[in-house]
Amino acid sequence: GTARRVTEAMCRLGLKEHGFVRYSRPAGPELVEHDLHLFIDDGRDDIVWLPPKPNACWLIDTHLGWDKRLEWARSFDHVFLAQLLDVTRMQEAGVENVHWLPLACNSYLDPCYEELSKHFGNQVDLTREWDTCFVGFLNKGVKDDERSHDRVAFLDRMFREFPNSWLTFNCFFEQAAVRYVKARVGLNVSIRQDLNMRFFECLSYGVPQLCNIDMVGWKELGFEEGVHFVGWGTVDEAVEKARRLLSDIERREEIAAAGFRMVRSGHTYEHRVRELLGVCFPSL
Numbered sequence: 001g002t003a004r005r006v007t008e009a010m011c012r013l014g015l016k017e018h019g020f021v022r023y024s025r026p027a028g029p030e031l032v033e034h035d036l037h038l039f040i041d042d043g044r045d046d047i048v049w050l051p052p053k054p055n056a057c058w059l060i061d062t063h064l065g066w067d068k069r070l071e072w073a074r075s076f077d078h079v080f081l082a083q084l085l086d087v088t089r090m091q092e093a094g095v096e097n098v099h100w101l102p103l104a105c106n107s108y109l110d111p112c113y114e115e116l117s118k119h120f121g122n123q124v125d126l127t128r129e130w131d132t133c134f135v136g137f138l139n140k141g142v143k144d145d146e147r148s149h150d151r152v153a154f155l156d157r158m159f160r161e162f163p164n165s166w167l168t169f170n171c172f173f174e175q176a177a178v179r180y181v182k183a184r185v186g187l188n189v190s191i192r193q194d195l196n197m198r199f200f201e202c203l204s205y206g207v208p209q210l211c212n213i214d215m216v217g218w219k220e221l222g223f224e225e226g227v228h229f230v231g232w233g234t235v236d237e238a239v240e241k242a243r244r245l246l247s248d249i250e251r252r253e254e255i256a257a258a259g260f261r262m263v264r265s266g267h268t269y270e271h272r273v274r275e276l277l278g279v280c281f282p283s284l
Contacts, residue, residue, distance in 0.1 A: 036280055039076070041069065050075050056280055058101060062086040063192045064142070070095070078280050083194050084217040099279055102217055103197045105204035107268040126181050131246055132158060132165040132210075133183030135176045136198060139191055147193050149212055154189045154235055161239050162246075180205040184252060185245050190215050200267055203229065203259035208252045210242055221267065228259040 037051035041060040045068045056078035059069045063083050073079045073095045080101035081087050090098045134155055141148035159165050166179055180186045186202040188211035195217035202209040213231030225231040230245060232238035245252050 036277075038276075039072070041072075047072075053077060054280075056080065056276065058082065058276070060103070062090070063194045073098070080276060080279075084220065085193060100217075101272055101276060102195055102221065102267070103200055104267045104269045104272045105200040105263050107204070107264055107270065124178055126178070128182060128184050130164055130166045130183040131162045132185045132187050132242060133180050133207075134158075134165075134167050134187040134189075135169065135171050135179050137169050142192055145192065147214070148191060149189050151189050151191065154238070155187070157235050158187060158238065158242065162242060176201070177205050180207045183207055184249075185210050185242055188212070199229075200263050203263040204268075206256050206260045208245055208255040209259060210238060210245065223259075223262060226255075228255065228262050230255065 035054065037053075037055040039051050039055065039057040041058060043061050043065075045065055050072060055076050057072060057076045058080040059073065060082045062069045062081055063086065066086070066089075070090065070093055073090060077097065079090065079095055079098045081090065081098060082101060082103050084100050084102070087098055087100050136151075138155070139151045140153070141150045155167065159167065166183060168179055171179065180202060184207075186205065186207040186209045188196070188198045188202055188209055190196040190199070190212055193214050193216050195215045199209070199211060199215065199218065202211075209229040211229060211231060213225060213233055218225075218229075223229065230241050232241055245255075
């Protein structure tokens with residue numbers, strides 16, 4: 001999921017337009033002439049072969065698999081971390097050239113309502129039909145970690161409170177967008193305070209997002225709770241805030257519009273690619 005969407009976005013929308021950069025997945029020692037070999041973390045811990053220099057890595061899942069990603073990081077000229085919490089931790093572990101590069105939305109593959117209408121034509125009904133929606137994998141969190149959220153328990157409670165809801169997984173790109181667009185409230189729960197991809201994607205769909213407020217990084221990026229999204233600290237609070245959103249269509253649409261403008265104006269993969277290349281090629 002993560003690697004497929006991130007690498008596709010990076011190649012198609014960012015790196016490709018800068019023709020001096022090639023992208024290659026670490027499948028073996030085959031070498032091509034390149035200015036930068038970029039390694040993107042896809043959640044797998046079994047990758048042994050790492051790219052030749054000059055290189056850079058974008059590590060997504062340091063919050064779930066720290067030891068392996070620290071090992072990888074020592075092999076790269078430039079290290080980008082999606083999770084702000086782990087930047088200082090990695091620097092303290094002796095890795096230099098560590099930078100925070102948050103996840104983002106893909107402005108072409110994650111379309112909003114109007115773009116979906118053009119994409120699907122009359123084949124898909126985009127009416128706001130469901131009260132809440134969640135697209136993603138089910139996870140009970142990290143055992144014995146008080147920072148971790150039990151996604152299964154959270155969704156079980158939300159869907160009992162709001163039975164007119166939609167849950168699906170193994171669903172990406174336009175198909176994921178359709179499900180959120182058809183909902184009045186988009187649900188998000190990150191596993192371990194991570195500012196996950198869904199945070200940006202849900203905003204990009206033009207649906208009001210209800211997410212756990214303890215995700216780290218949104219404040220630093222300029223997002224405001226209650227303006228661009230609605231945050232919850234406990235499941236009871238999430239239920240209460242969902243009820244308020246469902247009863248106030250004007251506020252729902254205001255938050256959805258503000259979140260959409262914010263994420264599309266500064267938090268797409270095009271923006272992230274420019275930042276990455278600016279670090280790796282400061283003279284450009």
